[in-house]
Amino acid sequence: MKRAKLIIITGTPGTGKTTVAKLLCDRLGYEQIDWHDLLKQNKKLSLGYDRSSKCYDLNIKILRKVIDEILKNNPLKIFVFDTHISHLLPKKIIDLAIVMKCSNLKKLRERLEGRKYGKKKIEENLQCEIFDECFDAIVELGVKHIVVDSSKKIVQKELVKGVSMLV
Numbered sequence: 261m262k263r264a265k266l267i268i269i270t271g272t273p274g275t276g277k278t279t280v281a282k283l284l285c286d287r288l289g290y291e292q293i294d295w296h297d298l299l300k301q302n303k304k305l306s307l308g309y310d311r312s313s314k315c316y317d318l319n320i321k322i323l324r325k326v327i328d329e330i331l332k333n334n335p336l337k338i339f340v341f342d343t344h345i346s347h348l349l350p351k352k353i354i355d356l357a358i359v360m361k362c363s364n365l366k367k368l369r370e371r372l373e374g375r376k377y378g379k380k381k382i383e384e385n386l387q388c389e390i391f392d393e394c395f396d397a398i399v400e401l402g403v404k405h406i407v408v409d410s411s412k413k414i415v416q417k418e419l420v421k422g423v424s425m426l427v
């Protein structure tokens with residue numbers, strides 16, 4: 261059965277996933293799968309809010325099912341799903357992964373502080389970036405991927421061209 265193509269954008273919070281997702285959708289007519297809309301529309305997706313880590317616990321099985329349905333119901337489209345847990349999707353439905361980085365940790369810290377995250381959450385996210393956790397997850401998954409560093413100037417034209425050729 262034909263299904264839509266899927267680009268996932270992963271990376272530590274604040275590395276620019278949504279910014280790049282919006283750029284690709286604007287320039288290439290791709291469609292963004294909005295994480296917050298998914299949570300609102302599928303009550304079973306969330307297993308509840310974890311107050312200590314300040315994020316939602318997810319039902320991965322339901323997430324896979326929901327994304328798979330979107331892809332099957334829109335076979336001619338190209339979707340972009342930007343969240344740091346997008347590597348939990350099965351390899352077979354991912355056409356390209358973009359790993360966002362912010363190699364300048366001072367800049368990343370400033371972005372996270374700008375969001376009024378607590379000290380603990382900021383340090384956890386910086387550790388995630390230092391240890392390249394999202395990149396390692398993608399390598400382990402074994403999908404075609406590119407790395408984009410948002411601490412340097414992103415040449416939008418090159419990124420758009422590169423992605424459209426790879427997907």
Ligand SMILES: Nc1ncnc2c1ncn2[C@@H]1O[C@H](COP(=O)(O)OP(=O)(O)OP(=O)(O)O)[C@@H](O)[C@H]1O
Nearest residue numbers: 271272273274275276277278279280371410411414
């Ligand atoms: N290439 C860039 N150059 C400079 N600033 C950037 C760049 N990309 C993103 N930013 C800035 O970094 C901040 C975080 O960007 P964005 O919201 O896209 O990150 P995110 O990875 O989607 O975060 P989250 O995981 O919390 O959703 C925003 O203030 C954005 O304007």
Ligand SMILES: [Mg+2]
Nearest residue numbers: 277278279342
């Ligand atoms: Mg985002």
